[in-house]
Amino acid sequence: MIQTAKDMKTYRKKIKAALKNKFLRKALDNFASSYKASRAKAFEGMDLSALKGEIAQGKDQALTVLEDLYLRFKTGAEASGAVVHLAKTAEEANEIIARIARDNKVTSIVKSKSMTAEETHLNDHLEARGFQVTETDLGEWIIQLRHEGPSHMVMPAIHLSRGQVGTLFSDVTKTPVDLEDIDRMVKVARKELRPAFLSADMGISGANMAIAETGTLGIISNEGNARLTTTLPRVHVALVGLDKLVPDLAAALRILRVLPRNATGQALTSYVTWITGAVECGASATGKKILHIVFLDNSRLELARDPVFSEALRCIRCGACSNVCPVYGKVGGHTLGHVYIGAIGLILTYFYHGKDNARAIVKNCLNCQACKSVCPVNIDLPFLIKQVYRRILADEGSKPVKNTILSAVMKNRRLFHTLLRTASALQGPLVKKEAGVLRHLPFVFGKAHDFRTLPALAEKPFRDQWPEIRPRIQNPRFRVALFGGCVVDFVSPEQALALARLLAPHRVQMEYPPGQSCCGLPAMMMAEEETAAEVAVQNLEALEPWRYDYILVLCASCGSHMKEGYSRLLAGKPELAEKLRSLQDKLMDFSSFMVKVLKVRPEDFIQNQRRVAYHSPCHLCRGLGVTQEPRELLRTAGLDYAPCKDEDICCGFGGSYSLEFPEISAEILGQKLDHVEATGADVLVTDCPGCVLQLRGGMNKRKGRVQVRHIAEIVAENLKAP
Amino acid sequence: MEQTELMDRMKEKAGLVQALVSTVTGMEEVLGRTVGITLGQGGKTIVAPGLDPENLQRLEDLCRAAGLTVLYPPFRPHLSAIHTALTPADWAIAETGTLVLDSDSEDLRIATMLSETHVAWIPVSRIVPDTAALSARLIEKMKSGPGYLAFITGPSRTADIERVLAIGVHGPQELHILMMEEP
Ligand code: SF4
Ligand code: SF4
Numbered sequence: 001m002i003q004t005a006k007d008m009k010t011y012r013k014k015i016k017a018a019l020k021n022k023f024l025r026k027a028l029d030n031f032a033s034s035y036k037a038s039r040a041k042a043f044e045g046m047d048l049s050a051l052k053g054e055i056a057q058g059k060d061q062a063l064t065v066l067e068d069l070y071l072r073f074k075t076g077a078e079a080s081g082a083v084v085h086l087a088k089t090a091e092e093a094n095e096i097i098a099r100i101a102r103d104n105k106v107t108s109i110v111k112s113k114s115m116t117a118e119e120t121h122l123n124d125h126l127e128a129r130g131f132q133v134t135e136t137d138l139g140e141w142i143i144q145l146r147h148e149g150p151s152h153m154v155m156p157a158i159h160l161s162r163g164q165v166g167t168l169f170s171d172v173t174k175t176p177v178d179l180e181d182i183d184r185m186v187k188v189a190r191k192e193l194r195p196a197f198l199s200a201d202m203g204i205s206g207a208n209m210a211i212a213e214t215g216t217l218g219i220i221s222n223e224g225n226a227r228l229t230t231t232l233p234r235v236h237v238a239l240v241g242l243d244k245l246v247p248d249l250a251a252a253l254r255i256l257r258v259l260p261r262n263a264t265g266q267a268l269t270s271y272v273t274w275i276t277g278a279v280e281c282g283a284s285a286t287g288k289k290i291l292h293i294v295f296l297d298n299s300r301l302e303l304a305r306d307p308v309f310s311e312a313l314r315c316i317r318c319g320a321c322s323n324v325c326p327v328y329g330k331v332g333g334h335t336l337g338h339v340y341i342g343a344i345g346l347i348l349t350y351f352y353h354g355k356d357n358a359r360a361i362v363k364n365c366l367n368c369q370a371c372k373s374v375c376p377v378n379i380d381l382p383f384l385i386k387q388v389y390r391r392i393l394a395d396e397g398s399k400p401v402k403n404t405i406l407s408a409v410m411k412n413r414r415l416f417h418t419l420l421r422t423a424s425a426l427q428g429p430l431v432k433k434e435a436g437v438l439r440h441l442p443f444v445f446g447k448a449h450d451f452r453t454l455p456a457l458a459e460k461p462f463r464d465q466w467p468e469i470r471p472r473i474q475n476p477r478f479r480v481a482l483f484g485g486c487v488v489d490f491v492s493p494e495q496a497l498a499l500a501r502l503l504a505p506h507r508v509q510m511e512y513p514p515g516q517s518c519c520g521l522p523a524m525m526m527a528e529e530e531t532a533a534e535v536a537v538q539n540l541e542a543l544e545p546w547r548y549d550y551i552l553v554l555c556a557s558c559g560s561h562m563k564e565g566y567s568r569l570l571a572g573k574p575e576l577a578e579k580l581r582s583l584q585d586k587l588m589d590f591s592s593f594m595v596k597v598l599k600v601r602p603e604d605f606i607q608n609q610r611r612v613a614y615h616s617p618c619h620l621c622r623g624l625g626v627t628q629e630p631r632e633l634l635r636t637a638g639l640d641y642a643p644c645k646d647e648d649i650c651c652g653f654g655g656s657y658s659l660e661f662p663e664i665s666a667e668i669l670g671q672k673l674d675h676v677e678a679t680g681a682d683v684l685v686t687d688c689p690g691c692v693l694q695l696r697g698g699m700n701k702r703k704g705r706v707q708v709r710h711i712a713e714i715v716a717e718n719l720k721a722p
Numbered sequence: 723m724e725q726t727e728l729m730d731r732m733k734e735k736a737g738l739v740q741a742l743v744s745t746v747t748g749m750e751e752v753l754g755r756t757v758g759i760t761l762g763q764g765g766k767t768i769v770a771p772g773l774d775p776e777n778l779q780r781l782e783d784l785c786r787a788a789g790l791t792v793l794y795p796p797f798r799p800h801l802s803a804i805h806t807a808l809t810p811a812d813w814a815i816a817e818t819g820t821l822v823l824d825s826d827s828e829d830l831r832i833a834t835m836l837s838e839t840h841v842a843w844i845p846v847s848r849i850v851p852d853t854a855a856l857s858a859r860l861i862e863k864m865k866s867g868p869g870y871l872a873f874i875t876g877p878s879r880t881a882d883i884e885r886v887l888a889i890g891v892h893g894p895q896e897l898h899i900l901m902m903e904e905p
Pocket of ligand 1: 321324325326327328342343364365366367368369370371372381382
C-alpha cells in the first residue's frame with residue numbers, strides 16, 4: 001500500500017530513511033547520467049522546441065473541448081462495436097470495471113501498465129471483489145508481488161536491485177534464481193506470466209492516446225504485454241484519463257514522436273498498438289472482442305477549466321521530470337510523490353488524491369527548473385508546484401508563522417533593511433572575523449543544518465558603501481543600474497565592488513538605485529504571491545529602467561525572477577506593462593554584459609591560467625538561458641576553465657529549501673563538491689550569490705582546498721592594472 | 723528518398739533495436755530463410771498467416787523435408803506451440819526501423835505475439851521514409867471500422883530490472899526483417 005507522509009515530521013523521517021538507501025541513490029544517479037545522453041541522441045537533428053510548442057498548443061486546444069472530443073470518440077468507437085463509459089470519480093471507474101467483469105462472468109484478469117489504474121487503485125478494488133488480477137508489465141508485476149506502488153511512471157521498479165528481484169522471484173517460483181542474472185529473471189517472468197495470459201477472461205490496459213476522430217486507442221509498450229492483454233482474453237477494458245483525448249491522428253503521431261524519445265531515449269518503443277473498436281476474437285462466444293473503454297474524469301474536467309492549472313493536463317506521462325530532478329535522484333519516487341511521482345506528481349497528487357497526501361511532498365522542490373526544461377509539453381512545473389502549495393495554505397486557512405513574518409517584513413523595505421543592519425550589529429560575537437562565517441549556527445537550527453557554514457552579514461551593506469565610493473565617469477558609454485539583491489547587498493558586497501572595478505575602465509557609469517529591495521523570489525517560494533507582487537512594484541518604481549541602458553544582476557535567481565516571474569505577478573497591472581517591458585529588455589546578467597556588450601579581450605587580463613571549475617546556476621542556465629557567456633568570460637579573463645561533471649545540476653540551495661530539507665540539500669551539495677574536487681581546480685566559480693553561499697559553506701565544512709568565488713570577483717582579480 | 727537509401731536507413735535503424743535485417747530476392751528465399759532460421763534455433767513449428775496457397779504449399783514441402791511442422795489456423799489451439807511466425811508486413815518506416823502490420827486477423831496477432839521468433843518480409847517498394855508518409859493510409863484504415871494496427875520496432879524488450887536491457891520478455895525473442903526485392 002502506498003503511504004504518503006501527511007505532515008512534515010513524518011515526511012522528514014521518511015526522507016532520512018530514503019537517504020540511507022545507497023543502492024537507490026546509485027541506481028538513480030547512473031540513470032540520470034545515461035538518460036541525459038540518450039535523450040540528447042534521440043532528439044539529434046530534430047527541432048525539439050518547435051515540436052514541444054506544437055504539442056503544447058494542440059493539447060491546450062484539446063483541453064478546451066474535452067467533452068466534445070469525448071463524444072466524438074464515443075461515437076466512433078461505438079460504431080465499431082466498443083462500449084464507451086465516462087466515470088466521474090475513481091470509485092465509479094472501478095465499479096464500472098468490476099461490473100463489466102461480473103456481467104461477463106470473469107474470474108481472472110491480466111493487466112498491462114496503466115498509471116490511470118494506479119490512480120484509481122483499481123487492483124485493490126477488483127481483488128476485494130474476488131477477481132484475480134495479475135500485472136504483466138515486468139516492473140508492475142514485481143511491485144505487485146511486493147505490494148508497493150510504482151517509484152517511477154515509466155520504470156516502476158527502478159528502486160529495486162537485481163538481488164531483490166531475484167530473491168522475490170525465487171520465493172514466488174519456489175525455485176532458486178541466480179541473483180546476478182537479469183536475463184534469466186526476465187525469462188522467469190516470461191514463463192510465469194504466460195499461463196496468466198492464456199487463462200485470463202479479461203484484459204485491462206491503459207492508453208497513451210485516444211483519437212477522437214476515429215475512436216482509436218493508441219497504446220505504447222516495449223514488452224509486448226499490452227498486445228497480449230488486448231488480444232488473448234475475450235474481454236478488453238481500457239481505462240483512460242480524459243486528458244488522453246486528442247482530436248486526430250496527426251496529434252497522436254506528434255506525441256508519439258516525442259514520448260518514447262523523452263521517456264527513455266528510444267526513437268520508438270518496440271510496440272505501438274492502435275485499436276479501433278471490437279476486432280475478431282476466437283475466445284468470445286460472438287467471435288468479436290467484448291471491448292469497453294472507460295474514461296476517467298476524477299477532476300480532469302474541472303482542472304481543464306482552471307486558468308492556472310489546466311496546463312498540468314498536457315502531461316503525456318513521459319516521466320522525464322523525475323529523471324532530471326535532483327531531489328528525485330536522492331530520495332526516489334516513493335518519497336517524492338504519491339501515486340504520480342516527481343514534479344508532475346507533486347501537482348497532480350493534490351487534485352487526484354487530495355490535499356492530505358500533497359501537503360508535505362509539495363514543499364520538496366528546489367525550484368531548480370530542471371523538470372521544466374525537459375518537459376516535452378512545456379509545463380511550468382516548478383511554478384505550478386508553488387501554486388499547489390499556495391492552494392493548500394489557502395485551504396487550510398492558517399499560514400505558518402514564518403510566512404506571516406516574512407510577508408510583513410518584506411513589504412516594508414525600510415523595516416527589512418533596518419532588521420538586517422541590526423542583525424549585522426548583533427552577530428558580532430558569533431562571527432569568526434577572518435573567515436566571515438558564523439562560529440556556531442544560531443540555536444534555532446538543529447544538527448541537520450550543520451552541513452555548511454553560514455556566512456556572517458557584512459559589516460556594512462553595499463548600499464551604505466556605495467555613496468562613498470561611487471565613481472563619476474565623464475561621458476559614459478553606458479549607464480547601468482545594478483540590481484543587487486539581498487545577498488549581494490547585505491552578505492557579499494565584495495561581489496558588487498568587483499563589478500564596479502570591472503566597469504570603470506570601460507567608461508560605464510554604474511548606479512545603485514537605493515529604493516530597490518529584495519526581488520521577491522523568497523516570497524514566491526513561500527507562496528506569498530501578494531507580497532511578491534508588492535515588492536515587484538516597489539522595485540520597478542525604484543529602478544526607473546528608462547534611465548539606464550542596462551540593468552545588471554549578479555544574482556541569476558533575482559534576474560530570472562524579474563524576467564519571468566514579474567510578468568506573471570504584474571499581469572493584472574496593465575499600467576505597469578511598459579515599465580516592466582523596459583526593465584526586462586534591459587536586464588542582463590554579469591557575464592553576458594562583459595562578453596556581449598563590453599566585449600572584453602584577453603589583453604585586458606593577466607593570463608595566469610588559474611584552474612577554475614564552474615557551477616552553472618539553475619536560474620542562469622535554465623532561467624535566463626545563459627550558458628556560453630560565463631565560460632567564455634572565464635577563458636578570456638586568463639583562467640583555465642576545467643569542465644566538471646553535472647555543472648548544470650542544482651547545488652541544493654533553493655533558498656529556504658535548504659532550511660526546510662537540510663538533509664537532501666546536504667546530499668546534493670556533497671555530490672556537487674565531489675565533482676568539483678575531481679577536476680583538480682583551485683577555484684570554483686559561479687554567478688549567483690546564493691550558490692556561492694551554499695557551495696562555499698559546504699566547502700568550508702569539508703575543509704576542502706577549493707575556493708568558491710563569484711565570477712565577478714575572480715574576473716576582477718585578473719584585471720590588468722590600468 | 724531513393725529506394726536504396728530507404729533500405730539502408732531501414733537496415734540501420736532496425737538494426738539499432740536488435741532486429742536482424744537482410745535483403746532477399748523473391749518468396750523462394752523468404753521461405754528458405756525461415757526454415758533455416760527455425761532449424762538453427764532447434765524450433766519445430768512454423769505458422770505462416772498471410773501466405774498465398776501456392777507459397778504455403780512450398781513452405782509445407784520445405785518443412786516436411788526438414789522435419790518441421792506447419793501449423794494451420796485457427797491458432798488459438800496452438801498458443802504455446804508456435805516457434806516461428808512468418809508474416810508479411812504491410813509497410814516499413816525507415817526513420818525508426820518500424821514494421822507496420824494490419825493485424826485485424828486474430829491469427830496474425832497470435833502468430834506475431836506468441837511465437838519465439840518472428841520473420842517478416844516486406845517488399846522494398848513498401849518502405850516509406852517516415853510515419854507522416856503513411857498517415858493518410860493509417861487514417862483511412864482507422865476510419866474503416868474495427869481494426870488492430872501494429873507498429874513493431876525490434877523484438878520485445880524490457881529494462882525494468884536495474885535498467886539492464888533484456889530482450890524477449892513477452893513477445894518474440896527475435897525479429898527478422900527480410901527486405902524483399904522482386905527477382
Ligand atoms: S524544480 Fe527542480 S527540484 Fe523542483 S521538481 Fe523540478 S526538478 Fe525537482
Ligand atoms: S510533466 Fe512533462 S516531463 Fe513530467 S511526465 Fe508529464 S510530460 Fe513528462
